[in-house]
Amino acid sequence: MPAAVRAPHFVRSFERGLAVIRSFDAEHPARTLSEVARACELTRAAARRLLLTLADLGYVQSDGRLFRLTPRVLELGYSYLAGSTLPQLVAPHLEQLVAGTGESASLCVLDGDDVVHVVCLPARRILAATITVGTRHPARATAAGRVLLAHLPTGELDARPSTDVLRKELHRIRHEGYALVDEELEEGLRSVAAPVRDRDGAVVAGVSVGAHAGRHSAEAVRRDLLPQLLAAVTLIDDDLRITDRARAVSPGSARHR
Template sequence: MARLRAEDAEKRAASGHGPDFLEAFARGLRVIGAFGREKKHMTLSDVARATDLPKPSVRRALYTLTCLGLAENDGRSFRLTPRIMELASAYLGSNMVSTVVQPACESIADRTEQSCFAAVLDGYDIVMIAHSLHGRPDVLAPTIGLRRPAFNTAAGRAILSQVPDKVLDAWLDKLEPKVMTDFTVTDKKALRAEILQVRKQGYAITAQEMRRGYHAVAVPLRRYDGATIAAVCVAAWVEDSAVGSFAEKYLSALKEEVEALQPQLL
């Protein structure tokens, strides 16, 4: 059995992972996660730099992924294949939320004539699990599995507004907010106040904080027992609706569809 490098053993000990933790499997997942919209094709060296893993480990991981049909190599660089979607399908197929929420997103998009998506909180990001496009998909098009920062998105704030104060404070304490546009709120005290306001009013609205040119409104998505499990969001271009009337224009349809979902989410 291969032994861990001393450095990796120290990292495992520091992380708190037990003896059953599979280091090779974790490295393989890191290699998969290195690919993305801006890194569709990467050489072995590119992946090693992106993951901060030794080249021999990256080489074995890429070789294994290629053998399984999850990646392919043109002789110089690697890229993931469509088969990698089987990993996402496993989650979506086993997660009732995605199946139930997709039709609701489509209905909201039809009623508002804007793009609609549902997202869950994963650490400091939101991850989209359902979506329906409308209007100008060239910029507003979300995709299943797309990650965005939670702190400056309406969906993220809608979910965060439902967590206990101690959990929220701990989350904000470790948050490292980055400026995305001239409108991005990065002051943690201001963010906390904004999230508490969302809790009070029942919805979150952001104006050009994630990307210039559009704003969004989101509401928490609750399970049958009242626990918040996601958020559903409508995004629109600035010229389609002034910020002042944004919530008034789209909130009614959003709330009606989301409230109808609650009894279905067991």
């Protein structure tokens, strides 16, 4: 979002501080001051002030040359997880799904053009692919991402850049209720996903199951994994409706104010 159209309340320094935190990732777990400045398009002086502030707050540590995030950064993500009942509600169903399919399962939400994994349960086997909480992927390249894109309001979806092929696929997903991605995100990986709906029928998340192509053909994913996924999502939807209904009639709800 260009600076010229920022709202009057916007705090640019806060945005820059978050950019510094996000500049560290799996490929860059440690960075020099110059690398942080370059990655965030900041001057060295500005980057230094932000890094030292984050260090004072306990989110960054340094050996004098390289800066690294500290485990305290996990508190920022935990605040989201702790404030949402969805991950806690979904986790037992994902455990059953992993046990039944023998494959990994994730709960994902849409964030801009990315899909973010908020619950991840790996398959119980050696050399199983592992995706961690907070992992981001381009939404259009993943099964869960396509499920979420397919259920966006028409106006919002039309405003996003897309190819005719993808639009046709999203229309199919919306009609059939699931997405299958066949080695598009990563060679050797097939994944299938279905939407999670709240009590009003709005799609709030997606659940995906990932399988190695050597173990499951695309047809086997549809035949063997998809029915178990859809059954799990039905149970999640039921639990979510009950939870939402209980919240609506609780003493602290707006209905009782």
